[in-house]
Amino acid sequence: MRKIVSVLLLWAALCWAAAVQAAQVTAVHWGVDKDNVLRIVVDLDALTTYQVGLSSSAIDLTVDASAQSSALGTQKVKSTLAASLETVAAGGKVTVRLPLLHQIEDGAYKSFTLKQDPVTKRPARIVLDITADKQTRTGPTTASNPKPAASAPKPAAVQPVPKTASPSGSKAKVAAAEGGVVISNKPTKGSGTTGTGASTTAPAKTTPQPKTQPKQETAKPQTSPATVKKAEAPTVPAKGKAKAEKGSGKFATSGGIKDKKITIDPGHGGSDPGAIGAKGTKEKDITLKIAKELQEQLKKKKAKVSMTRTADKDVHGPYASDVDELQARVNVAERNDADVFISIHINSSVNAKVKGFSTYYYPKSSHDKRLATAVHNKLTKNFGRDNLGVREANFYVTKRSSMPAILIELCFISNKDEEKLLQSSWFQKKAARLLAEAMEDYFK
């Protein structure tokens, strides 16, 4: 019995080691909010363990992972705390070092992890928030009395490794969520709307929340309560909440495509690359190309097109919460009083063999499914790719928009063949043409 237990322990330890080894840093970003909190975000392909160490001259975030070469190197930082940020990899660890322009206190930073978000395709992340002007913000007495740089250096305060979801555990979870291709959340009963589409667009408690909300942080902030309170306000960067806007609640569903109002949403953008392929193809770039092409095709058919974005940028703002970012996209459709909303995405799976098309809708009205079916059938009949089906799902943009809306997942960037396909302008143009034709079918 004891032998079995120790074998199991050894096996668990090996799994842990393998999982830790497997994590890879894909990018390192930074941002400063209006409260002068410097946020460093490390993107990962899987959650892993990390440590934060503070000395008088620098703060180091050391992650147990390897790194993509594109994530390494020095970046300029515009903060009163630091002028640059350096990311190096050595000995199975990646260290993000921030040389400090002035000394900070132990309690001036907090760190936490964010799980991969299958809805928005945001990667697993480690976040380090550093309150730059802690002293100047705690009261008038200290405001004009910053700490002299020459004060005695503090001993390096290496934080204990936060209890993130165990790497092997989180990996398994991601696999469970994505291995079968997609996440099909059951919609909340009774929260859908019908007919005119006059919908409950206010982001309410029934919203299927993306997994990156502050409450989902998997590690406890390691700071004094006072700092936590200040730094927890998710305000990186300075930008208010995306307030839900409402259109007329009316939408046309027939009578030909001419003059129909169509909002196209190229998934992700700016600070959010979406899924990334083995060759480095970013979802946000492909969705934008297809969306722009679709815009042209629809204009030729005399539809009135609005776009949530036409460049590589966030719609609400960089590093906004997922709810704010997604609501900002819905707002574009509401503001334009769109007849349909179409969100374009590329799928990704931990299983590199999975490929094909899937189309999602939320049953606010019978037209949501009809739109999804029209688009999905058009794509699958004309591309010889795997048909993963038309699926009901609780996605923010399809649920919260008052008009019929769909979210399409065009192939898998995680599949070698499909990544290549997605990169080709032949595919992008054909996908756009088929989408435009499907819209035409829908409005017949």
Ligand SMILES: [Zn+2]
């Ligand atoms: Zn996506």
